[in-house]
Amino acid sequence: MSPIVTPQLQLQTITGAVRQLLTALPWPEPLLLALPELGTALACDRLRLWQVHQPLPSQDLWLSPYADWGRDEKAIPSPAQITPLPSFNYWFSRLRAGHSLQTWVGEFPGVEQQWLESLGIMSVLALPITVEGQLWGIFTVEYAQAMYHWPEEEILTIQTFTEPLGGVLGLRRSSCPINANEKQLQEQDEILVQLSRRKSLHQGDLHQSLQEIVATAATTLGVARTSVWLYTKDRIKIRCITLYERLEDRYSSGQELAAADYPDYFQALEQERVIAAHDAVTDSRTHEFAQGYLIPLGITAMLDAPIWAEGTMIGVVCHEHLVSQRRWTVAEQQFAASIADLVSLAIEASDRHKALAELQASEDRLKSFFQATSEAVIIHDQGRIIDINESAEDLFGYTPGEMIGQSVLMVTDPSSRELIISRIQQPSDQPLEAVGQRKNGSTFVGEIQGKSIFYQGRPARVVGIRDITQRKQAETDLRLAAQREQLLAEIALRIRRSLELQDILNTTVVEVRHCLHADRVFIAYLAPHPCRVKIVAAASHQTWETDLEQLLNQPVYLESLLDIATPSGQSAPKIQDFSLGELNADLQAIYQDHHIQSSLVIPIPQDHCGDQVVLVIQQCAVPRIWQPFELQLLEQLANQVAIALQQAALYQKLAALNANLEYQVEERTAQLRQKMTELEELNRLKDVFLHAVSHDLRTPVLGTLMVLNNLMPEKTDETDISVPVRVLQRMVQSHERQLTLIESLLDIHFDDEQTMELDLAPLNFSEFLDGILMDLDPLLAKNQAYINNEIPDDLPMVLADGSQLRRVFENLITNALKHNRPGLTLTFTARTQDQALLCTVEDDGIGILPEQLEHLFDLYYRGKQSRQRSGIGLGLYLCRQIINAHHGKIGVMSTPGAGATFWMTLPVIFEHAPREPQGDLTLDRF
Known part of the structure; x- marks a missing residue:
C-alpha cells in the first residue's frame, strides 16, 4: 500500500491549535476544539490522547483515553482502558526518555499485530506528553487503512503542539487545587453517571x-x-x-x-x-x-x-x-x-x-393467533362484543363496525339464545353447540368454546366459533349409513346361513318386507321365449294377499316387468312410481284389481336358472316415493342375493363333484397299495441280488488277488517272470478297487440290516493321520498333491474304531484326488469343541455345486461334475454310516471354484475337565 501524502504543515495551523489550548474555556473543551483542527491539517484518520496509569511500581501500567478525534464517525471506539503487552516495555522506556516512535502493524509478530488491529491502527506515530518532567500520557497520530512513514521534519512540527500540550495540562492541574479525596469522589461520580x-x-x-x-x-x-x-x-x-x-x-x-x-x-x-x-x-x-x-x-x-x-x-x-x-x-x-x-x-x-418482552411476545402471539386462526373469534364483555377477527367477519357477514358494541345475541339463532344467555351468566370453558345466524338470515351449527382473559386492561371472554354444519350432516349421514350397513349385514348373514336355494329366497323376501315395511314382496323367474313365469318366493301382508301367478301371467304386466328387468346398459334399478291416470287402460285395470299403488323392481343378476330373476316390492295401502338410500340398499341386497344364489349353485355342483371324487380316491388308493406291494417285493429282490452278487464276486476276486500277489516278486526290478511287473501292478490295483467296491456293497447291505458294530479303543488322532498319509504317500506323489497338516500333537485321545475311521479318511482323500486336477493342496485341522474333536479335510479344488451338497452323502449318488466316475456312489454314504456309528456328525461346505471342506466330530477321552475352544474355527461355521 502506498503512503498517504500529507500536505506541508503550516506554522499557523500549529499556532491556531495551541491557541485553542490556551483559551479560558472550561477544560477539556479547548483540547476538543484543537484536535479537529490539527487532524484536518495532518490529513490523518485519528488523533488520540492516552493517559498513562501505574498505581504501584509492582503493577503493570495501563492506559485510558483522555481525548480523541476521528475523521470517520464509524471508527472503532476507544476502550475504557487498555493494558499494553509486556513486549511494548521498550516503547515506554523510549517515550519516558522523551523520544517519539512510529511503526505499522506489519513490523510486529502476530500477538502485537492483533493488539494494534483491535484498536483500529494500521500506522501510528506516538509522542510523549510530559507533565512536570514525568510521562503523563501519549499522543498518537494514526492511519487506519494505510502504511505511512513520518519524515523527521514533520515529527518536529507535530511536537510544536505536543510540548505546549504537556505544559497546559500541568498548568490546568496546578491552577485547580482540589482535595484528593474530593477529586476521587468527583471522578467516581462521573464514572457512575457514565455507567x-x-x-x-x-x-x-x-x-x-x-x-x-x-x-x-x-x-x-x-x-x-x-x-x-x-x-x-x-x-x-x-x-x-x-x-x-x-x-x-x-x-x-x-x-x-x-x-x-x-x-x-x-x-x-x-x-x-x-x-x-x-x-x-x-x-x-x-x-x-x-x-x-x-x-x-x-x-x-x-x-x-x-x-x-x-x-x-x-x-x-x-x-x-x-x-x-x-x-x-x-x-x-x-x-x-x-x-x-x-x-x-x-x-x-x-x-x-x-x-416486557414476554408480555409483548404474548400479546403478539395473541394478536397473530387472533387474526391468523381459521376459526371465528369474538371477544366480549358480559355479552357485549369488544373485538372480532377476519374469520368472524367471513362467517357472519358483518363488518367489525357493525358487530363491535352489539350483543352476541345478534348473531345467535332464536332457538339457541337461552343457551347463550345462560352461558354468559355462568361462564364455562366447556365447549357447547349452538345455532348461529348470519347477516343474510341463513343459519349454521357452531361449536363454541370460550376462555376468560384480560383484554385491553379489563376482564373479557374470548370465544372461538367453528362452523360444524357439514360435520353434523356428515355424522348424520354416517349414522344412517352405519344403520343401513348393519341391516344389510344382518340380512346377508341370514341369507348365507343356508346353502339351499329355496331357504335363501324365502329369507330374502321376508327380510326385505320387514326392513322396508312393504306390503308385498316376491321373487320371480321370467322367460320371454316361450313366455313363462315362476314365483319362487313371496311374502305379503295378510290384508294384501293376491294371486301372484295370475298377476304375472297377464301379458301386459309381464311385458312391463321384462322391460324393467332386461339389461339396457343401465345398472341402476328402475322405479315404477305413478298415478293410475298415467297408465294405459290395461295396466290401470290390472293394478286396480291387485291393489298396487307403487312398485319397485330390482333385477338380480345370475346365470344358472331362468333368463331373468327379479325382486319386486309393492306398496298397496298408499302410494310411496322410494328414497335414494332405499334404492342403494336394495341394490346392495340384490348383489348379496346374487352371490348367495351363485354359492348355492356351486355348492350343488361341488356336492356332485365330491361324491365323484371320493369314488376316484378310493379307486386310486387301491392302485397305490398294489404298487407299494410291488415296490417292496422289488426292493427285497434287489437286496438279495446285491448280497448274492457281492458274495459271489468277492470270492474270485480274493482268489485272483492272492495269485497275483504270489506272482509278484519281492523286488520289482527282477525280470525272471513272464508277466511284466507294471501289468501285475495294474491288475492288483484293479482287483483292489473291485474288492473295495464289493466290501462297500456288503457294508451297506449289512448296515441296512442292522447297526454297524465297532471295535472302539483309545486313538491318538495325530499319529493316526500321520500313518494314513504315510500309506497314501505314493498316491499323493503321483497326483502331485501338497499336504498341509495343522493338527497339533497335544490333542486328547479319541474313542474310535481305527480300521473303520481309516476308511473314512482314505475315502475323503482319494475322492479329493480323483475329482480334481494334479497339484491339489490338502489341509487337515483338528481341535476340541464341546467335548468332541472337530476335524476338517479341506482342498483348494474345483468345489461342489450347491444343488449337489444336500445329496452328497446319499446312497449311489455321484457328482455330475466328476472327471472320473469309476465309483458307484458308496464312499461318502459309507463315511456317514461310520461317523454316525461313532455318535458323531459329518458334513461339507463348498463354494464352486473355491474348493471344499469336509468336517466331522468324534468323541474324545478327557483326562481332566475339557479345555476351552482354541482358535476362531467353530462348528457354527460349517
Missing part, C-alpha cells in the same frame, strides 16, 4: 451491562479482579455471573461457592453495607476464604458490597487486590457500594425488559 447512561443498561442487556460495570470498576479502583456473584435459586450456593481480570483483560464465569462453607462472610454481608478487608487473610469476615481461595490466587485485600433487590440480598460484587495489602479509602468503599447498587439496577432492568 448509568450506557445503552446496555437501559436495553436490559444484563451480560453486556455487567461486563462494562466490572471492567470500569476494576479500572477505577485499580484492582486485579472484579466479579459479580448471585445466589442460586435454592440459596445454597453463589455462582459467579461474570469475572473481569484487568491485567489479562479477560472475562470468565461459572465458578460456584457453597454458602454453608463461609458462614461469617455471608453473615457480614447481611449486616454491613460494605466489607472492606484491608488484609483479607486475617480479617474475621473473609478469613474463611484464605486456604481455598485467597492464598492460591494471591489475593491480599477485598472490597465486597452486597447486592440487594426488593429487600433481599441476592448476591455480592467483589473487588480483589493482589500482591500487597491495601487500605481502602472511604471514597472507594462508597464507590463499591454504588457499583453494587448499579448491578442491582442492571438486574432489575434486565428482569423488567424480559417481562
Whole structure:
C-alpha cells in the first residue's frame, strides 16, 4: 500500500491549535476544539490522547483515553482502558526518555499485530506528553487503512503542539487545587453517571451491562479482579455471573461457592453495607476464604458490597487486590457500594425488559393467533362484543363496525339464545353447540368454546366459533349409513346361513318386507321365449294377499316387468312410481284389481336358472316415493342375493363333484397299495441280488488277488517272470478297487440290516493321520498333491474304531484326488469343541455345486461334475454310516471354484475337565 501524502504543515495551523489550548474555556473543551483542527491539517484518520496509569511500581501500567478525534464517525471506539503487552516495555522506556516512535502493524509478530488491529491502527506515530518532567500520557497520530512513514521534519512540527500540550495540562492541574479525596469522589461520580447512561443498561442487556460495570470498576479502583456473584435459586450456593481480570483483560464465569462453607462472610454481608478487608487473610469476615481461595490466587485485600433487590440480598460484587495489602479509602468503599447498587439496577432492568418482552411476545402471539386462526373469534364483555377477527367477519357477514358494541345475541339463532344467555351468566370453558345466524338470515351449527382473559386492561371472554354444519350432516349421514350397513349385514348373514336355494329366497323376501315395511314382496323367474313365469318366493301382508301367478301371467304386466328387468346398459334399478291416470287402460285395470299403488323392481343378476330373476316390492295401502338410500340398499341386497344364489349353485355342483371324487380316491388308493406291494417285493429282490452278487464276486476276486500277489516278486526290478511287473501292478490295483467296491456293497447291505458294530479303543488322532498319509504317500506323489497338516500333537485321545475311521479318511482323500486336477493342496485341522474333536479335510479344488451338497452323502449318488466316475456312489454314504456309528456328525461346505471342506466330530477321552475352544474355527461355521 502506498503512503498517504500529507500536505506541508503550516506554522499557523500549529499556532491556531495551541491557541485553542490556551483559551479560558472550561477544560477539556479547548483540547476538543484543537484536535479537529490539527487532524484536518495532518490529513490523518485519528488523533488520540492516552493517559498513562501505574498505581504501584509492582503493577503493570495501563492506559485510558483522555481525548480523541476521528475523521470517520464509524471508527472503532476507544476502550475504557487498555493494558499494553509486556513486549511494548521498550516503547515506554523510549517515550519516558522523551523520544517519539512510529511503526505499522506489519513490523510486529502476530500477538502485537492483533493488539494494534483491535484498536483500529494500521500506522501510528506516538509522542510523549510530559507533565512536570514525568510521562503523563501519549499522543498518537494514526492511519487506519494505510502504511505511512513520518519524515523527521514533520515529527518536529507535530511536537510544536505536543510540548505546549504537556505544559497546559500541568498548568490546568496546578491552577485547580482540589482535595484528593474530593477529586476521587468527583471522578467516581462521573464514572457512575457514565455507567448509568450506557445503552446496555437501559436495553436490559444484563451480560453486556455487567461486563462494562466490572471492567470500569476494576479500572477505577485499580484492582486485579472484579466479579459479580448471585445466589442460586435454592440459596445454597453463589455462582459467579461474570469475572473481569484487568491485567489479562479477560472475562470468565461459572465458578460456584457453597454458602454453608463461609458462614461469617455471608453473615457480614447481611449486616454491613460494605466489607472492606484491608488484609483479607486475617480479617474475621473473609478469613474463611484464605486456604481455598485467597492464598492460591494471591489475593491480599477485598472490597465486597452486597447486592440487594426488593429487600433481599441476592448476591455480592467483589473487588480483589493482589500482591500487597491495601487500605481502602472511604471514597472507594462508597464507590463499591454504588457499583453494587448499579448491578442491582442492571438486574432489575434486565428482569423488567424480559417481562416486557414476554408480555409483548404474548400479546403478539395473541394478536397473530387472533387474526391468523381459521376459526371465528369474538371477544366480549358480559355479552357485549369488544373485538372480532377476519374469520368472524367471513362467517357472519358483518363488518367489525357493525358487530363491535352489539350483543352476541345478534348473531345467535332464536332457538339457541337461552343457551347463550345462560352461558354468559355462568361462564364455562366447556365447549357447547349452538345455532348461529348470519347477516343474510341463513343459519349454521357452531361449536363454541370460550376462555376468560384480560383484554385491553379489563376482564373479557374470548370465544372461538367453528362452523360444524357439514360435520353434523356428515355424522348424520354416517349414522344412517352405519344403520343401513348393519341391516344389510344382518340380512346377508341370514341369507348365507343356508346353502339351499329355496331357504335363501324365502329369507330374502321376508327380510326385505320387514326392513322396508312393504306390503308385498316376491321373487320371480321370467322367460320371454316361450313366455313363462315362476314365483319362487313371496311374502305379503295378510290384508294384501293376491294371486301372484295370475298377476304375472297377464301379458301386459309381464311385458312391463321384462322391460324393467332386461339389461339396457343401465345398472341402476328402475322405479315404477305413478298415478293410475298415467297408465294405459290395461295396466290401470290390472293394478286396480291387485291393489298396487307403487312398485319397485330390482333385477338380480345370475346365470344358472331362468333368463331373468327379479325382486319386486309393492306398496298397496298408499302410494310411496322410494328414497335414494332405499334404492342403494336394495341394490346392495340384490348383489348379496346374487352371490348367495351363485354359492348355492356351486355348492350343488361341488356336492356332485365330491361324491365323484371320493369314488376316484378310493379307486386310486387301491392302485397305490398294489404298487407299494410291488415296490417292496422289488426292493427285497434287489437286496438279495446285491448280497448274492457281492458274495459271489468277492470270492474270485480274493482268489485272483492272492495269485497275483504270489506272482509278484519281492523286488520289482527282477525280470525272471513272464508277466511284466507294471501289468501285475495294474491288475492288483484293479482287483483292489473291485474288492473295495464289493466290501462297500456288503457294508451297506449289512448296515441296512442292522447297526454297524465297532471295535472302539483309545486313538491318538495325530499319529493316526500321520500313518494314513504315510500309506497314501505314493498316491499323493503321483497326483502331485501338497499336504498341509495343522493338527497339533497335544490333542486328547479319541474313542474310535481305527480300521473303520481309516476308511473314512482314505475315502475323503482319494475322492479329493480323483475329482480334481494334479497339484491339489490338502489341509487337515483338528481341535476340541464341546467335548468332541472337530476335524476338517479341506482342498483348494474345483468345489461342489450347491444343488449337489444336500445329496452328497446319499446312497449311489455321484457328482455330475466328476472327471472320473469309476465309483458307484458308496464312499461318502459309507463315511456317514461310520461317523454316525461313532455318535458323531459329518458334513461339507463348498463354494464352486473355491474348493471344499469336509468336517466331522468324534468323541474324545478327557483326562481332566475339557479345555476351552482354541482358535476362531467353530462348528457354527460349517
